[in-house]
Amino acid sequence: MLRKLLGFCFFIWAFNATxxxxxxxxxxxxxxxxxxxxxxxxxxxxxxTQQARVIVSKDLLTPxxxxxxxxxxxxxxxxxxxxxxxxTNTKRVWRYETKGDYWVLDLTTKELKKLGASxxxxxxxxxxxxPDGKKAAxxxxxxxxxxxxxxxxxxxxxxxxxxxxxxxxxxxxxxEEEFDCRDGFRWSPDSKSxxxxxxxxxxIRDFYMINNTDSIYSFIVPVEYPKVGEAPSACRVGVVxxxxxxxxxxxxxxxxxxxxxxxxDWAGSSNQLILQQLNRKQNQSKLMYANALTGAxxxxxxxxxxxxxxxxxxxxxxxxxxxxxxxxxxxxIWISEKDGWRHLFRVSADGKKETLxxxxxxxxxxxxxxxxxxxxxYFMASPANATQKYLYRAGLDGAGEAVRxxxxxxxxxxxxxxxxxxxxxxxxFTNYYTPTAIEWVALPEHQPLDPQKDISKKIDVERKKKSxxxxxxxxxxxxxxxxxxxxxPKNFDASKKYPIVFMVYSEPASQTVTDRFGVGRNGLYxxxxxxxxxxYVSLDNRGTPAPKGRMWRKSIYRKIGLLNxxxxxxxxxxxxxxxxxxxxxxxxHGWSGGGSCTLNLMFQYPEIYKTGISVAAVGxxxxxxxxxxERYMGLPQENREDFIKxxxxxxxxxxxxxxxxxxxxxxxxxxYQNAELIVNxxxxxxxxxxxxxxxxxxxxxxxxxxxxxxxxxxxxxxLKQYCxxxxx
Numbered sequence: 001m002l003r004k005l006l007g008f009c010f011f012i013w014a015f016n017a018t019x020x021x022x023x024x025x026x027x028x029x030x031x032x033x034x035x036x037x038x039x040x041x042x043x044x045x046x047x048x049t050q051q052a053r054v055i056v057s058k059d060l061l062t063p064x065x066x067x068x069x070x071x072x073x074x075x076x077x078x079x080x081x082x083x084x085x086x087x088t089n090t091k092r093v094w095r096y097e098t099k100g101d102y103w104v105l106d107l108t109t110k111e112l113k114k115l116g117a118s119x120x121x122x123x124x125x126x127x128x129x130x131p132d133g134k135k136a137a138x139x140x141x142x143x144x145x146x147x148x149x150x151x152x153x154x155x156x157x158x159x160x161x162x163x164x165x166x167x168x169x170x171x172x173x174x175x176e177e178e179f180d181c182r183d184g185f186r187w188s189p190d191s192k193s194x195x196x197x198x199x200x201x202x203x204i205r206d207f208y209m210i211n212n213t214d215s216i217y218s219f220i221v222p223v224e225y226p227k228v229g230e231a232p233s234a235c236r237v238g239v240v241x242x243x244x245x246x247x248x249x250x251x252x253x254x255x256x257x258x259x260x261x262x263x264x265d266w267a268g269s270s271n272q273l274i275l276q277q278l279n280r281k282q283n284q285s286k287l288m289y290a291n292a293l294t295g296a297x298x299x300x301x302x303x304x305x306x307x308x309x310x311x312x313x314x315x316x317x318x319x320x321x322x323x324x325x326x327x328x329x330x331x332x333i334w335i336s337e338k339d340g341w342r343h344l345f346r347v348s349a350d351g352k353k354e355t356l357x358x359x360x361x362x363x364x365x366x367x368x369x370x371x372x373x374x375x376x377x378y379f380m381a382s383p384a385n386a387t388q389k390y391l392y393r394a395g396l397d398g399a400g401e402a403v404r405x406x407x408x409x410x411x412x413x414x415x416x417x418x419x420x421x422x423x424x425x426x427x428x429f430t431n432y433y434t435p436t437a438i439e440w441v442a443l444p445e446h447q448p449l450d451p452q453k454d455i456s457k458k459i460d461v462e463r464k465k466k467s468x469x470x471x472x473x474x475x476x477x478x479x480x481x482x483x484x485x486x487x488x489p490k491n492f493d494a495s496k497k498y499p500i501v502f503m504v505y506s507e508p509a510s511q512t513v514t515d516r517f518g519v520g521r522n523g524l525y526x527x528x529x530x531x532x533x534x535x536y537v538s539l540d541n542r543g544t545p546a547p548k549g550r551m552w553r554k555s556i557y558r559k560i561g562l563l564n565x566x567x568x569x570x571x572x573x574x575x576x577x578x579x580x581x582x583x584x585x586x587x588x589h590g591w592s593g594g595g596s597c598t599l600n601l602m603f604q605y606p607e608i609y610k611t612g613i614s615v616a617a618v619g620x621x622x623x624x625x626x627x628x629x630e631r632y633m634g635l636p637q638e639n640r641e642d643f644i645k646x647x648x649x650x651x652x653x654x655x656x657x658x659x660x661x662x663x664x665x666x667x668x669x670x671x672y673q674n675a676e677l678i679v680n681x682x683x684x685x686x687x688x689x690x691x692x693x694x695x696x697x698x699x700x701x702x703x704x705x706x707x708x709x710x711x712x713x714x715x716x717x718x719l720k721q722y723c724x725x726x727x728x
Contacts, residue, residue, distance in 0.1 A: 026076065031421030035077075040069045042084070047424050047440060047449065056084060060105060063112055070103060078133040082107050083149065085129055085136070089122050094173060094668065098182055102127040102138060104149055115147055116140060116154050125170055126183040130191040135242065137187065137194055139169040144185055144196055146242045157194065157240045158247070165201040165224060172201045172224055172233050177669065178627035179262040179311070190270040193239050193292065197264065200234040203257070207673075209666055213695050223668050228622055228629035228643070229636040231257040237264055237275060239292045250290040251297050252277060260627070262311050267349075268329035278311060282631045285309040287351065301351030303338055307557035308631045310337060315367055324370055326396065333357070333370065333377065337550040344377060346396060355398045363547035365389055371422030372396065378405070378418055378443075386546040387471060387483050387515045388431075389413045393444060405446055409456050413516045418443065429455045430517045432471070432485070433463040468492070468530050469520040471513070476570035480542060483513045484571070487520030487529070487536040489727065492580075496727030499585030500535040501719070502572060502609075504601070506544065506564040507593035508556060508632055513540040524589070526716040533726035535581065541567030558634050561621065561646025565600040572601075572608055580727075587611040587723040589715075592670060592699065593618070596648055599678070602659055603651035610657040611722040613715055616670050616699055617661070619678035621647045623671060649677055653685040658722040660690045662711070664697030690718065 025036040033046040035055070042056035061069035074087040083106055090100035100122050102115040116124050119140045127138035129149075137146045137157075142164065145154045158168040165172075169185040176182055185196035206222035226232055234256040238247040250273065252261065260278040267274040273290040277299075287301040303309060315324070323332040326346065334345045334354075342364050344357040358364050362383035368391065369378045375396045382388045390406040391414055406414045412431025419425065425443055430436040437458050440449040448454040468488045475481045489498055503522065505512050513519075520536055522529055529536050540546050541564045543556025556563050576583050588609045590598040595617030602612040618624050621643040622636060629643075636643050644650055659682075663675035675693065682689055692714060694701050702708055 027420055029081070029420070031419035031423060035075075037072045037075070040072075042072070042075065047419075050449070056105065056107075060110055060112065061086070063103070063114070073097065073100065076129075078129040079131050080133050083129055083133055085127060087127070091122050093125075094176055096182070098170075099123060099125050102136070104129070104136060106149075113149070116145065118154060119145075126185065128185075128187055130187050131189055132191040135191065137185065137242075139185070142167045142170070144169040144194060144240070146194070155242075155245070157242065157245045158196070158198075163202065165204070167197075167199040167201060169196045171197065172199045172204070173668070174226055174232070174625045174627050175199065175235075175260075175262075178625065178631075179260070181262060186265055188239075188266060188270040188292070189268075192243070192270065193241050195237065195239050195264065195266060195273055195292070197261065198236050198238060200236075200256075203231070204233050205230070207671060209668065209672070211666070211696055221666070225668075225671075226626045228624055228626050228633070230626055232260060232280070232626060233257070235259070235261050237261060237273065237290070239273070248293065248295050250275070251295045252288065252290070253297065254279075263323075265323075268325065274323070276311065278309065280630070281635065282308045282311075282627075285311060301334075301347060303336060305337070305554070307554035310335075310342070310553075324367075326370070326372055333367070335364065335367070340550045342547070342550070344379065344394075346398065357396060357398050358394050358402055359398070360402070361549070363549060365547050368416055369418035369420075369422055370396070374422065376422070376444075378416070378422070380414070380416075382547055385515075386540075386548050387413075387485075387511075387513050389415070391416055391425075391446075405444055407446060407456055410459065411515075413514060424449075427455070431515050432469045432517060432519050433467040434459055435517045471515065474539070474571050474574050476567065476574060478570060480567055480570070482539050482541060482567065482571050483546070484537060484539040485513055485519055489533045489535060490528075490530045493727055494580050497580055497582040498533060498535045498727045499587065499723050499725060500537060500575070500581050501529070501723065502568070502586075502588040502601075503536065503538040503594070504568055504588060504590040504597045505592075505594040506541050506568055506590075506597040507560060508543055508545055508553065509593060511540050511544050511546050512538040512594075513546075524712055524715040525719070526712050529725075532720075537575065539568060539571050541571070543567075557632060558639060558642045559646065560632055561596065561600055561648070565597060565604055568597065569601060569605040569608055572605075576608070582728065584610065585723050587613070587719060589613040589615075589719075590617075591615040595670075599648035599659075599661075600646075600651065602657055603648055603654045606654055606656040611659075611719070612657065613660045613662070613718060615662045616664065616667060616701070617648065617674060617678070618670050619647065619652075619674040619681075620649045623674055623677070649681050652678060652681040652687065655682065655685075655687040655689065658689075658718075659687075660692070660714070660718045662692045662694070662701070662714070664694045664699065664701045666696040666703075667699045669699040 027034050035044050040058050041054050043052050044055045045052045058069040070088045073090045076085045086103045088101050090097035093099050102124050105112050123140045125139040129136050142160045144157045147154050160166040171181045185194050201224045204224040204226050207225040209221040212218045237250045240247040258280045263276040271292050277286045284304045286299045288297050288299050290297045325332045330349050334347045346355040365380040367379045376393050378393050380389045381392050392402045392404050394402040410429050415428040417426040425441050427441045428438050437455045439453040439455050471485050543564050588598050588601050595614040598612045598614040599617050601609050665672045697703050
């Protein structure tokens with residue numbers, strides 16, 4: 001995903017949308033407390049009594065023959081709470097540390113056992129204890145294994161026949177990157193079988209990255225990477241019997257290389273699965289039931305969209321399943337934009353009846369929790385201000401209006417982790433002048449459990465008066481109203497003219513204009529831009545995922561590189577009319593999708609932008625992956641001209657200003673190929689520019705000693721040289 005690189009600091013899921021999966025704290029089953037790793041021990045904290053006690057000591061977490069306890073990266077309990085699964089010694093797979101070692105602690109016998117002891121170190125992924133507590137399953141080397149906890153050895157349930165591209169129980173690069181699919185198997189409720197994905201990437205061509213620095217002779221680093229226009233990996237779902245190791249394949253209709261199956265789970269019994277099928281263009285979604293014994297499949301619920309169907313679950317815990325069951329499996333909650341807004345629907349299990357839960361012209365940003373016992377669903381929304389987030393509650397019956405739970409005095413961005421019983425929440429709050437504050441609250445009254453940590457008492461209006469950051473809305477000459485923020489120079493003098501720097505992203509993966517602490521600061525700049533005399537601005541154009549309705553988000557369909565670029569330029573044009581903005585000192589910068597936008601702005605609107613710094617940009621849309629690019633742009637076999645019109649390389653000949661282009665040669669996401677294509681085109685037209693390649697650095701350009709200091713210094717020096725700071 002072309003993400004902008006920009007905690008519930010320790011809890012179940014970080015508020016950051018790009019958080020690392022797996023956290024070292026969990027709710028207790030009753031929802032009245034949580035377990036957490038504290039000082040290398042596991043502690044249970046009771047929210048009712050506000051008392052904590054150690055339930056797993058360092059000694060219990062120390063393997064025989066070792067002097068130190070396991071470094072717990074993540075943990076989970078078996079359903080009966082008698083066994084503890086521990087994830088440690090982790091290694092990164094693409095973005096996240098999803099590979100490592102797993103240990104099981106029997107809380108009755110106190111025995112600590114390593115799973116997959118005969119398999120390579122740190123090679124296990126997504127281990128899960130079976131519902132009956134007797135077995136564990138995990139992935140290693142693209143195969144699914146099962147192991148009896150009472151002295152068993154690893155038993156392989158699948159086989160890849162020695163190929164790295166027949167992937168069982170996890171996913172290929174593009175499914176992980178664009179669908180957030182990583183954990184690819186599910187235990188059946190009766191513990192007798194496992195449902196899993198199999199991805200056949202054998203037909204996907206490798207993209208070769210070149211490593212020139214880690215040995216005297218260079219070597220290639222292959223990544224199976226389906227470029228836009230290339231058919232996806234074949235995908236299918238199977239159910240394997242853990243005793244016989246026999247797989248029954250679900251008979252999902254259609255060409256397995258012309259569809260996706262991004263969501264799958266058991267449907268309340270050990271005989272039936274539920275899965276979601278998405279067509280190649282991602283504008284048709286079908287929910288299906290599959291018979292686990294025969295593989296027979298039937299569609300029971302579907303929807304379509306002229307642009308794309310947003311299949312992201314938006315649930316706060318980012319569970320890959322897109323539904324939440326009600327009434328013992330008779331209904332489920334589904335998220336859809338079918339009425340023009342992102343809303344929650346209650347759908348009968350047969351798909352024949354649905355009830356709109358959240359009513360009104362507003363978007364549900366993310367559902368947070370279901371309190372079925374009391375008939376409510378909690379969700380985040382912000383009907384009046386797309387830069388903020390608040391907690392709301394609505395009745396599951398769809399009657400009545402949604403009610404805001406977040407206190408009125410706390411204007412800004414809220415985050416919640418709500419207990420399973422709906423009685424408690426770990427609450428965070430921030431806005432542009434308030435550092436992130438945290439507290440525990442009782443719901444639905446939003447009453448702080450500890451009055452000393454009451455966030456409402458920490459909001460300092462004096463900080464607001466002293467802040468150099470302001471939020472604003474601007475309407476372009478084409479009638480498009482956009483949200484923005486501006487950070488003005490310190491000791492601002494409206495009679496002077498200051499240089500202005502725009503920070504852009506602009507694509508469907510991220511907003512930049514959010515009311516949170518730290519907004520207005522540039523992490524790539526060494527020093528203080530405000531103190532040095534820069535105006536710093538960011539704007540959210542149409543197509544960004546702001547909670548402004550379906551039309552706002554999907555107007556960018558087949559127009560990436562055009563609509564977003566024009567919105568940004570037309571808003572900048574209005575801003576340059578402000579008397580204190582120096583039209584001759586206008587800079588823009590961005591990373592990834594923001595790097596692409598920076599190039600397009602420099603090339604398509606050279607009369608506005610004089611200096612640009614672009615990092616890890618897609619210079620040619622035909623080089624990016626199929627899932628992302630086809631979702632938002634269609635198929636190049638049908639509308640290739642849209643890809644060409646939206647690509648910066650098409651307009652490179654128009655460069656007039658100062659351009660610094662930066663890319664990591666080891667970028668598996670936006671390939672370094674883009675840099676060389678752009679460089680070649682600029683050379684062809686004798687356009688002068690500066691270029692920096694970071695050897696073997698990935699999309700984030702952070703690996704290696706001194707890398708970020710070098711990058712920041714490069715960025716800062718270039719900006720100061722070609723867009724000098726200070727009022728005149």
